[in-house]
Amino acid sequence: MSNKPNAREAIVDTASRLFFTQGYHATGLNQIIKDSDSPKGSLYYYFPHGKEELALTCINKTSEIVVRQLRQYVEKEITVIEAVQEFLHQMVSDAEESDFKGMVPFSFWVAVETSCISEELRTACQTVFMDWQDVILQRLLEEGTDTQLAADKASVVVSLFEGALLQTLTCRSTGPLLAASRLVPVLLG
Known part of the structure; x- marks a missing residue:
């Protein structure tokens, strides 16, 4: 066409x-x-099907990008703690290089805004978070973490990424991402 x-x-x-x-x-x-x-x-x-179908495509594309990036770190010959820290440091670099523009936490731009208007969008956003968590969960399981504890830790780590990025962009400071990185050993250790 x-x-x-x-x-x-x-x-x-x-x-x-x-x-x-x-x-x-x-x-x-x-x-x-x-x-x-x-x-x-x-x-x-x-x-x-219009805007909602387009939004679903954007959600899926965003998820694929983040999963690919996360996998690059967790598949390295380093611990999951080091992998998560490196991922956060990359977010710091991206924030600085973009002058804190063009980076928005996924939960902020779509999950919160669209979850109440469309069950299909809400479900897609839920799947995104689960996919991100699964990358970390699998690595934690490989390192011997109990299944339930690994699932809890993976959930908290994804929340940490999203929250630290939101604060970083709001404050125009890499401090929250760097603080998150420093506390990763406490969360995952």
Whole structure:
């Protein structure tokens, strides 16, 4: 339908950026079309169910990116503690390089905002958090942590990522992410 071979990607990338920076409710389909430089027909061709379907695609893409990044760290020949600390230090670098812009905690941009309007979006967000936790959980299990304790620790670590990033961006300081990194041994040890 589109003249552009990568129109779908342009729409998803633009929608993700706008959902992150403006929020789900403040982002309109017309703005996504305009900012992605895509014909209106392309959006409805690729996402016939509209904004919610597009948001689901963005949620899944975001999750895949974070899972891939987390796996890069936990699959190294280092402890899970060191892997989580390195992941947090990468978040520090990303925050500094972006001048604290363009990074928004997943829970803030979509999970809280969309969970009450759509069961499908809420379920997708729940799956995202579970997928992130599972990466850490599996590594904890490999290191001999009890199953329930590993699940609890993985949940807390994901909450730590999200909360520390929210504080870092709000305060425009890497302090909260660095503090989180310093306390990872207490949580996971």
